[in-house]
Amino acid sequence: MxxxxxxxxxxxxxxxxxxxxxxxxxxxxxxxxxxxxxxxxxxxxxxxxxxxxxxxxxxxxxxxxxxxxxxxxxxxxxxxxxxxxxxxxxxxxxxxxxxxxxxxxxxxxxxxxxxxxxxxxxxxxxxxxxxxxxxxxxxxxxxxxxxxxxxxxxxxxxxxxxxxxxxxxxxxxxxxxxxxxxxxxxxxxxxxxxxxxxxxxxxxxxxxxxxxxxxxxxxxxxxxxxxxxxxxxxxxxxxxxxxxxxxxxxxxxxxxxxxxxxxxxxxxxxxxxxxxxxxxxxxxxxxxxxxxxxxxxxxxxxxxxxxxxxxxxxxxxxxxxxxxxxxxxxxxxxxxxxxxxxxxxxxxTNISNISSVIPSGYELKQNYPNPFNPETNIEFSLPKNGNIELLIYNNLGKEIYKISEYKQAGKYNFKFKAENLSSGVYFYRLITENFSSTKRMLFIK
Structure with missing residues (x-):
């Protein structure tokens, strides 16, 4: 603990x-x-x-x-x-x-x-x-x-x-x-x-x-x-x-x-x-x-x-x-x-905008590389302005990282660094007013 x-x-x-x-x-x-x-x-x-x-x-x-x-x-x-x-x-x-x-x-x-x-x-x-x-x-x-x-x-x-x-x-x-x-x-x-x-x-x-x-x-x-x-x-x-x-x-x-x-x-x-x-x-x-x-x-x-x-x-x-x-x-x-x-x-400093072109819909992509060590990229798309939450959980369901921000419509990349974590399965989730998606990633030291 x-x-x-x-x-x-x-x-x-x-x-x-x-x-x-x-x-x-x-x-x-x-x-x-x-x-x-x-x-x-x-x-x-x-x-x-x-x-x-x-x-x-x-x-x-x-x-x-x-x-x-x-x-x-x-x-x-x-x-x-x-x-x-x-x-x-x-x-x-x-x-x-x-x-x-x-x-x-x-x-x-x-x-x-x-x-x-x-x-x-x-x-x-x-x-x-x-x-x-x-x-x-x-x-x-x-x-x-x-x-x-x-x-x-x-x-x-x-x-x-x-x-x-x-x-x-x-x-x-x-x-x-x-x-x-x-x-x-x-x-x-x-x-x-x-x-x-x-x-x-x-x-x-x-x-x-x-x-x-x-x-x-x-x-x-x-x-x-x-x-x-x-x-x-x-x-x-x-x-x-x-x-x-x-x-x-x-x-x-x-x-x-x-x-x-x-x-x-x-x-x-x-x-x-x-x-x-x-x-x-x-x-x-x-x-x-x-x-x-x-x-x-x-x-x-x-x-x-x-x-x-x-x-x-x-x-x-x-x-x-x-x-x-x-x-x-x-x-x-x-x-x-x-x-x-x-x-x-x-x-x-966590999330960078990679395109200001307004996408047609919400999307949370699979992280890359995956498996990863010690960092990986998580990309997502927002078709309209709004509050977003990006969360990361361990395999026990415990929240270990959270970002809560207001973002303009566009495409974004979040670089997640896990050098202080243990090897294992982790989950990341994107939540907006009209969209929610969760994906799995693997960290191997």
Whole structure:
């Protein structure tokens, strides 16, 4: 087992990284509730803050010149939950009971929606794939019979429809625990609960058909609360963070039918963020941010110093082979909340394009040479753009290598090197949205 573990570590790297940290010196606050972010694009970012002592909401915008400015929040009432930016002038703000909207950078706010008495909004989100689609989960209102309400829009918030779902007497939603993977797959994390001598396991509400039907998944874990759901854009593969007396990360590759525990951390709440079209996730546990580059199999310390006490919100946005991240942290020296801006470039070196001529169909060719020692070529064809996964398994069915990328239509070659593996039979598999194929190869030293 130790040998196989070492082999996996050597094989999982799929890219080279060029990274940079920048402290946004134009922003700092000593308010009581830390900021949450929404990244519109590489330069436009919104954030929100709520001062519990004065019951006052703050909304900030980082414009294209890199300066954070505070927007007017006149007319906003109650504790705010999160902000969602549309463009440089339009944004949404969710409070515990209302949705607000502005089309002029906060000069005027419209009260768009109020949930029933006793209900609470757990965070507003819109689809990255189709910004007209949006959702939020409302905790069961008074006298609702423990039925939560899912609000959804198909016209960018001009109108909202609802569907109710029974979640039981001991479950509630959690702030910012939802995830829109794509137009079909949507997830909401729920709390568990301890009742006298009974444990209610953590659950998720989910749909796989764009909200036409909703179901509940029970996660086989001892932790009570699903703090964060973070799924790939394919919809089926994702990580969730759970917390009660310890923090754990679980993974599913089939929309929650099965779960595998990927990591355990001693304490601290967990925020998970996926970097689009990759196997990269970030997770913060109080004073430390961790990173995985292989879908959760291995985690390494990414950021954490004695200067910073607690990392709160983290958000990422990818464009092409580059992505940016924002970290909200409390500085022990200045006694203020600060923002760290992070940028990274992923340069994939595993797969090379051998022809830009668009093929007529999908194809996974037999590797050559075969048998091979120590490397072989695997060619495949894609008739259209899309996400692909290329996986390699040993003869016991254990995954030992995985690439998950977005590719343009064309023909590609992947050079697989196996000098650190044992001789034997291996299998390689190509998966796209509309195609799947598996072939056998033989490695002989």
């Amino acid at each position: 130790k040998t196989l573990f070492c082999i996996c570590i050597l094989l999982v790297a799929t890219g080279l990284y060029s990274q940079q940290f920048i402290k946004d010196t134009s922003f700092s606050t000593s308010n009581f509730v830390p900021l949450s972010f929404h990244i519109v694009d590489s330069s436009l970012v919104y954030g929100h803050d709520w001062d519990g002592f004065f019951n006052e909401t703050f909304v900030y915008k980082r414009n294209y010149s890199g300066i954070w400015t505070r927007l007017s929040t006149l007319g906003i009432d109650g504790r705010t939950i999160n902000v969602w930016g549309v463009d440089s002038s339009k944004l949404w703000l969710a409070s515990q009971t209302k949705l607000y909207y502005t089309s002029n950078s906060g000069a005027n706010w419209e009260d768009r929606l109020t949930v029933p008495s006793g209900g609470y909004i757990n965070g507003l989100m819109f689809s990255e794939e189709n910004p007209n689609i949006g959702y939020f989960l409302c905790d069961p209102p008074s006298n609702s019979g423990h039925r939560a309400i899912i609000y959804f829009t198909r016209d960018a918030g001009e109108s909202w429809d609802t569907v109710s779902i029974y979640i039981g007497p001991n479950h509630l939603g959690l702030q910012d625990a939802g995830c829109i993977a794509n137009n079909d797959f949507v997830y909401f994390g729920l709390t568990g609960n301890l009742w006298p001598n009974l444990t209610f396991l953590p659950r998720m509400i989910y749909t796989t058909n764009g909200g036409n039907n909703w179901s509940i998944i029970t996660i086989p874990a001892t932790e009570l609360n699903v703090l964060k759901t973070s799924f790939k854009s394919t919809g089926k593969t994702g990580l969730i963070s759970l917390y009660s007396d310890s923090s754990k990360i679980y993974k599913t590759t089939n929309s929650g039918e099965n779960w595998t525990k990927m990591a355990t951390f001693a304490n601290g709440t967990v925020n998970l963020e996926w970097v689009g079209n990759s196997d990269i996730w970030y997770a913060n546990f109080d004073t430390i941010v961790y990173k995985t580059s292989n879908g959760g199999m291995n985690w390494t310390k990414f950021l954490g110093t004695e200067e910073y006490d607690t990392f709160y919100d983290i958000k990422f946005k990818r464009s092409g082979n580059r992505y940016i991240g924002y970290f909200m942290v409390f500085n022990l020296k200045s006694l203020k909340y600060e923002i760290i801006r992070y940028s990274d470039t992923i340069t994939t």
